[in-house]
Amino acid sequence: MAGKVFFSVSMSLDGFIAPAPPEHLMGKQWMELQAWVFPQRFMRENLGIGEGGEEGRDNDIVRETFERTGASVMGKRMFDAGERSWPENAPFHTPVFVVTHEKRDPWERAGGTTFHFVNDGIQSALDRAREAAGDRDVRIAGGAATILQYLNAGLVDEFSIALSPVLFGAGTRLFDGVDASRVALELIRSEPSPRATHLTYAAHQR
């Protein structure tokens, strides 16, 4: 049985998933947005930033999201930012397909992450990711523009949003440019945790 295509992001209550420059990733707003993630035991182990951590429902959600993912797809800008900041032991531990015009040989990292550079569009990148994922799911990792391309094309089956109790006021909006005439949502699950509200939606084409 083929897996699902999904994305999973943390979003501010006003709809942003990344702060505006000059506030960078790892700045104050970003830390507030991700405040539910960083204390979790699974995240700390996966990033190699220390022992211990919380083990409640938030931790289960981080682990389940990781474990269901057989391959990821990401845009060129997310890759470029990550190439500069991921550790040698990149946090994916699966094949990752980068949608890009750049021609480049696969880039293998320690711990099972291999980046493949796909030059013929989002459908092709998804097809290759599906094949690599087998019966596990394909995660559209980001950024927002890449997620929106897949959502508007009707290629996303479901998605999860961790709605954090924070307002950004500016930054990168997840749904900026969504084709609302084509994408209909169905709420599958809504699960409050101490630090965020975990919402899961199925995406349907109208």
Added chain:
Amino acid sequence: MAGKVFFSVSMSLDGFIAPAPPEHLMGKQWMELQAWVFPQRFMRENLGIGEGGEEGRDNDIVRETFERTGASVMGKRMFDAGERSWPENAPFHTPVFVVTHEKRDPWERAGGTTFHFVNDGIQSALDRAREAAGDRDVRIAGGAATILQYLNAGLVDEFSIALSPVLFGAGTRLFDGVDASRVALELIRSEPSPRATHLTYAAHQR
């Protein structure tokens, strides 16, 4: 004991509380946004649009929001739109304070709604609403710009958002212009219902 100052709105997952022209109120997007409200028994009775209706948790939330409200505050544009469309028996059944430059005598409607026109700013309108509300709460009824003025000024104690499973893509954003450097949120309650996710936040000043 003085009541709280709150607002309560239905918001699309991408952050809109009203559709963009030319889609008007009562259009398709609006009906999807409010789909959790209209079938409720309390709403149908209050609007005089018929007997019966649903009586679950969504209905309780509509009724509780109405019953806690001792007075409302609204902006001039919301009043202007409502003046054309509210029934003779306006749906507030309390004093309503309209923030406006227009000088006008109080306008009394059937069923206990009286509109008062306040010409000296949002603080004054709130003071008058608090006094009228007694120990009940004051609702900042809308629209978005008026809600944001009160929120940015630190005058809102808490607010409720019914997050509907719909994407608008365009329209009026609730938090457009929020002063994120001043407004901090605390999630008080997150309650899934069949048609929406009911989120309640306390607003604090940073």
